[in-house]
Amino acid sequence: MGLDFSVVPPFAGALFTGALWTIAITVSAAILSFFGGIVFAVIALYAPRIIRLPFRLFAWLFMGTPLLLQLFLIYFGLIQIGIDLPAFVAGVIGLGLHYTVYNSDIIQSGILAVDKGQYEGARTLGLSRMQTLRKIIVPQAVRSVIPPIGNNMIALLKDSALVSVIGVAELTLSSQMAISRTFRPFEFYVAAAACYYVINLGLEAGLRRIERRIQLAR
């Protein structure tokens, strides 16, 4: 049996909807993991021990265990303690927290790399520690780590395929559903791969734009 890509167009609508869900999950988890990463980084570096330790345990948990397992735990596990999350929300939380931990590591190194003179410059004007952190240190740290964070976001996009297993009809699950109707795995997986590639191009273009915009301000 040869390959026949003419089976794909009839499912274009379903794949397109799947792609939109992929984008929605990726963008939501990216936003969560970006701001979460900042909060985690600041806590890891500056919070008192009693707050730092539980966060470290949490970070270790999210770095040291498979993302797939984390998704199962959040979606299927939490129901047992009365937290019944919609699949989309569970997916965003799982992906978001997972990448929060990775982003936090990068942002921490960015914070530590900000020149000490910046801190002194702000403090001598009368800014408090917190004000200095918020207005001077973190904005500079984040700008300096946009490229590695961008790489994480591209990895996040690809990992978003994992939420298909908890039933979010994103791109991967949509193509699987088309396959179960047509028995044409090659054509639909290639089509899905092409969609991921296009989304990736868009993401990269967006990241390049952000990098260009902050280039002067470094």
Added chain:
Amino acid sequence: MTDRPIIDIRNAAKSYGSLEVLKDISLQVKRGQIVAIIGPSGSGKSTLLRAINDLDPLTSGEVWLEDTQVNKALPTRQYEAHINAVRQNIGMVFQHFNLFPHLNVRDNITLAPKMLKGISKTEADALAVEQLNKVGLLDRIDYYPSQLSGGQKQRVAIARALAMKPKVMLFDEATSALDPELVEEVNLVMKQLAEEHMTMIIVTHEMGFAQDVCDRVLFMDQGVVVEEGPPEVIFKNPANERTRNFLRKHLKGQN
């Protein structure tokens, strides 16, 4: 009493372990006075300057700004509030400028006044214009620090400090990191401040500038003030051997 010093350093001492970097230094600076601190590197002059706003806390001794003790012993939280309030009155200019690279010139100048003095954006912008006019860089108001020369950066840094309307300005080798041809523009701004009777304490390697602008010169070496006096005396007729040696090395080549 109008003669009361604006800055009063009493028996300042600082050590890192067994290394004494400041040994029992006392210094009073009156309103409008311009004091230069000179001396070889490692003499403690920057440390003394940085003790004035408690950036480098003293091991013992007191620093007073008018009738407020700067380095008051307070519980952490109270100290934070206290020092942030005190520092608003003490402008500082650094060797490496320490402009905020992610903010343009306007925001570099207005950030602190907006956050700390609760002034509106309009007032803050007017303040930026006023201060930039003073340092001759109004046309650079929308530039980012990365687009400025070293001399321009330092002039913006001075404008930023002035925008807080400080009572005293501290200069920590403000021209040492500049290319020689850029030093003069910064010196001019500092001279202009001197003419406006801003109280200034200037750590510098530039003997010519110290001689021209300052009312008093302190020569420090190994953590002590070896000699102090008006520039005519220190530069032309120093009493101490160490001062003479230092000046012989540093005045060579500078007429």
